[in-house]
Every structure is written in structure tokens, then in C-alpha cells.
Amino acid sequence: MFVGHYAAAFALKGREKEASLGWLFIATQFVDILFFPFVVWGLETMEFVPGYTETNDFKMEFPFTHSLIGSILWAIAFGGIFFLLFGRKKTSGKSIAFVLGLGVLSHWVADLFVHTPDLPLLHGEPKFGFGLWHNKAATFALEALVLLLGLWYYLKRTVAKNKFGKFVSIGFVLFLLLVNYLNYYVLPANHDIIGLTISALVSYFLFAGLAFWVDTKRT
Known part of the structure; x- marks a missing residue:
């Protein structure tokens, strides 16, 4: 799953309005932000097997980032570090740290639906x-559906500061869906791990930066 992970970011922002949508975008992709460098460093593996699934060619071993126990530990670490650095002086600091931790953990739950059986409990x-990756159309549809539901809840629980704020988050989600369409149906498969790592990390932080900006338009 790619942009579908951001559904949890929108939903959790609706649940805890003091949380930053940008930080939630980072949280929901945090284990993938770790995974690609871990592959480059040899801590985890990604093998490219043409036709492995209809959606991608990724055969992965990733016990440190994508095991259930590992995801829980990363969630605790992410929320805890955020609280120590930024949350202690906020009245809602503990709640923000908690939803950020949930954002990290949501990645494993979302991946469960689309991955082949490769998500371990520990190792x-x-x-x-x-x-679901064996059916590209169903995967794309699921990501679109959950992202739109997350956006609906975010819009329901927040208020636009001006006319621009009424539409910017909708435009942002449509942009994410366009990127996902291009990724699934237009762009050629990338089997260069360095290039894939760079493009993935640039995408994650670009989307997070846009989420920080979008969030300033609503309250």
C-alpha cells in the first residue's frame, strides 16, 4: 500500500485536532521511511521478482521494520520521542504522542490487506x-476508498479558515490519487534499489511537507 496509508493520518487528525497532519503523514509511513535505507544498508532485503504480484515485483524480508512486534516498538519510540521533544509543554501532548504512535502502527494493519504473506510477528x-497485490485494480480501488473516507472524516472534524481552505485538502487528495495511478499504471517498474529508495523518500517527505501546509488552511 502507498497513498492508502495516509487515510489513517487524516482520520487520526480528525480524532486529535491538536496533532499535526504533517507529522501524521510521517508517522503513517515511518516504517517504510526506515525500510528503504535498511535495505541499502543490508539490514533487510528486497528482491525483485518479475511478476511476483500484479501490482509490484517486491519480495521482501523485513523483520525489523514490518514485523508486528517491531511495528509496536517503533510506534512507542516515535510517540515517546515526539512527546519528549515537543509534547511535554502541551496540554494535549500525551494525546498527540498517542495518535502518532497509532499512526505508525496503522502501517502494519493497512499492509496486512495488500501484502503477500510476508508480514511476520517478529521473525x-x-x-x-x-x-490483494495480486489484483492491481482492487488494490488501487481499496487505497482510493480508504483515502477518501479518511478525507471525509478530516473535513467533517475540521473547519476551513477561508475559501481556499475548503478545497485545498480535496485537491491534495486528488493529487495523491493521481500519483498512485501513475505509480500503478503508467510509470515503468524500477528495479534499482538506490533509485527506488531516493524516489520513495523524496515522495514521503514531499507529501508530508504538503500535509503540513494543507493543515494550516483548516482549524
Whole structure:
């Protein structure tokens, strides 16, 4: 799953209005932000197998970032560090840290629906994944649906500061869906791990930066 992860960011922002949508965008992709450098450093592996699924060619081993136990520990670490650095002086600091931790953990739950059975509890078997990646159209539709639902909840729970604020978040989500369409149906498969890592990290931080900006238009 790619942009579908951001559905949790929008929903959690609606739940805790003091949380930053930008930080939630980082949280929901945090384990992938770690995963690609971990592959480059040899801590985890990504093998490119043509036709492995209809959606992508990724055969992955990633116990440190994408195991359930690992995801829980990263969630605790992310929320805890955020609280120590930024949240202690905020009245809602603990609540913000909690939803950021949930954002990190949501990545494993969302991946469960689309991944092949490659998500471990800790290391080795058993591994989990419902395998929706074998159907590209269904994967794209699921990501679009959950993202639109997350946006709906975000719009319901926040108020635009001006006319521009009424439409900017909708335009942002349409942009994310366009990027996802291009990624799935137009752009050629990228089997260069360095190039893939750079493009993934640039995308994650670009989207987070836009989310920080979009969030300033609503209250």
C-alpha cells in the first residue's frame, strides 16, 4: 500500500485536532521511511521478482521494520520521542504522542490487506498478508476508498479558515490519487534499489511537507 496509508493520518487528525497532519503523514509511513535505507544498508532485503504480484515485483524480508512486534516498538519510540521533544509543554501532548504512535502502527494493519504473506510477528514464520497485490485494480480501488473516507472524516472534524481552505485538502487528495495511478499504471517498474529508495523518500517527505501546509488552511 502507498497513498492508502495516509487515510489513517487524516482520520487520526480528525480524532486529535491538536496533532499535526504533517507529522501524521510521517508517522503513517515511518516504517517504510526506515525500510528503504535498511535495505541499502543490508539490514533487510528486497528482491525483485518479475511478476511476483500484479501490482509490484517486491519480495521482501523485513523483520525489523514490518514485523508486528517491531511495528509496536517503533510506534512507542516515535510517540515517546515526539512527546519528549515537543509534547511535554502541551496540554494535549500525551494525546498527540498517542495518535502518532497509532499512526505508525496503522502501517502494519493497512499492509496486512495488500501484502503477500510476508508480514511476520517478529521473525520467520508465521507470516501474514491477504495478498490483494495480486489484483492491481482492487488494490488501487481499496487505497482510493480508504483515502477518501479518511478525507471525509478530516473535513467533517475540521473547519476551513477561508475559501481556499475548503478545497485545498480535496485537491491534495486528488493529487495523491493521481500519483498512485501513475505509480500503478503508467510509470515503468524500477528495479534499482538506490533509485527506488531516493524516489520513495523524496515522495514521503514531499507529501508530508504538503500535509503540513494543507493543515494550516483548516482549524
